[in-house]
Amino acid sequence: MNKKIGVLLIFVMIMFFSNLYAQKSLERIANELANQGDSLFTEGNYSKAGKNFENAMEKLNEAVEKDGIPLDNDKISLWLTNAYKSYVKGSDFEDAVRVLVERKKLDPSNYDLVKTQAIIYKKYLNNVPKAIEVLKAYEDIKQTFNNQKRIGSYYLALEDYENSLIWYKKAYKLRQDSGVIKKIAVILYKYLGRNEEAIKAYEDFLLTNPKESVLVQTYKNMGALYDELKNTAKSIEYYEKTLSLKYDSNITLLLITKYYDNDAYNKALEKIALLLKNKPGHNDAIYYRAMIEYNRDEKAAAKADFQKLTKDPKYSKIAKGFIESIESE
Numbered sequence: 305m306n307k308k309i310g311v312l313l314i315f316v317m318i319m320f321f322s323n324l325y326a327q328k329s330l331e332r333i334a335n336e337l338a339n340q341g342d343s344l345f346t347e348g349n350y351s352k353a354g355k356n357f358e359n360a361m362e363k364l365n366e367a368v369e370k371d372g373i374p375l376d377n378d379k380i381s382l383w384l385t386n387a388y389k390s391y392v393k394g395s396d397f398e399d400a401v402r403v404l405v406e407r408k409k410l411d412p413s414n415y416d417l418v419k420t421q422a423i424i425y426k427k428y429l430n431n432v433p434k435a436i437e438v439l440k441a442y443e444d445i446k447q448t449f450n451n452q453k454r455i456g457s458y459y460l461a462l463e464d465y466e467n468s469l470i471w472y473k474k475a476y477k478l479r480q481d482s483g484v485i486k487k488i489a490v491i492l493y494k495y496l497g498r499n500e501e502a503i504k505a506y507e508d509f510l511l512t513n514p515k516e517s518v519l520v521q522t523y524k525n526m527g528a529l530y531d532e533l534k535n536t537a538k539s540i541e542y543y544e545k546t547l548s549l550k551y552d553s554n555i556t557l558l559l560i561t562k563y564y565d566n567d568a569y570n571k572a573l574e575k576i577a578l579l580l581k582n583k584p585g586h587n588d589a590i591y592y593r594a595m596i597e598y599n600r601d602e603k604a605a606a607k608a609d610f611q612k613l614t615k616d617p618k619y620s621k622i623a624k625g626f627i628e629s630i631e632s633e
Contacts, residue, residue, distance in 0.1 A: 329371065330364070330366050330367035330371055331371065331373055333363050334367060337356050337357075337359050337360035337363060338360040341353045341354075341360060341386060341387075344390075345386070345390055350391065350393040353387075353390040354390035354394065354396065354399060355387075357384070357386045357387035358387050361384065361387075377410060384403055388404060391403060395428075397428040401424050404421045412445060418438060419450075421435075422438045425438065426458060432462050436455060436458050436459065439454055439458065440455060447478070449478040452471050452472075452478065453481075456475060456484075460491070463495075469491050472487050472491070473488060476488065480509060480512045482518045482525070485525075488505050489503075489505050493533065494532070506526050509522060520546055523546040523549070526538075527541075527542035527543040530542060539562070540559065547559070553583060556579045556582075560575045560576055560579065560588075563575065564592050564595065569596045572592060573596060576589045576596075587612075587613055587619060590613060594626070598610075598626060607631075610624075
């Protein structure tokens with residue numbers, strides 16, 4: 305008899321709790337699922353947390369449809385964001401981009417969401433064409449410099465140079481940017497072999513009267529371009545223009561080597577003096593000065609400079625060799 309009573313009590317309890325759960329509103333179930341998602345995230349169970357947040361949204365939408373409660377877009381947005389963060393944290397990038405699509409529906413003009421989706425496709429899912437598709441779809445909403453520049457860079461990653469050029473040029477029309485004009489020039493001369501167009505792109509950019517800081521970078525880029533084209537005279541011209549606007553130790557050293565290699569010793573010495581004025585004891589400058597002195601048969605001065613380099617790992621061996629040569633004469 306007692307056994308029958310015990311079974312009956314268990315049945316009654318099961319029915320009680322079943323009825324209690326059944327009496328919960330869909331909205332309450334949604335909130336509880338979201339709270340469980342928070343707990344799962346804290347525990348490090350990211351994939352399951354993401355699914356909980358998505359289930360919570362499903363229940364909330366069901367409550368809107370069946371119970372007639374008002375749609376709470378703020379709550380939906382929060383749970384979508386939490387689901388996205390959960391999937392990213394768990395490196396579940398397929399689900400992460402799927403959730404991003406839903407987030408974009410709530411805020412279609414939010415470029416950060418578009419950019420993030422493209423980055424995930426490119427960086428984590430190795431699907432650059434899909435990333436480009438996402439970015440190009442945003443063009444129907446708004447045309448922006450940053451988006452067009454990004455599309456250009458993604459086509460460049462695919463080695464699709466013609467399309468990359470098209471999109472960088474689109475971006476350039478929106479903003480005359482030194483970084484973009486450099487990309488255009490590099491694509492033209494390095495990948496497409498259209499050297500004259502590359503030069504003209506820079507020249508047209510200079511006609512826009514860019515501010516001095518931009519002009520400095522542009523002259524530097526043009527110097528590098530002419531280096532690539534093996535046009536030493538033009539390369540030197542633009543590196544000199546760079547220095548005329550702003551001192552740069554690397555450009556100064558580069559000019560020293562160019563003048564030295566072309567036996568323009570006086571010009572090289574001018575730049576050596578400039579480098580040593582800004583960086584006293586600079587061993588590269590001292591080395592080239594010593595070499596010029598040696599080549600001009602100014603052996604005492606050359607020996608004195610080579611002596612300064614004997615403790616430099618880069619120049620020690622060669623400096624000692626020249627010292628021995630001078631002393632043996």
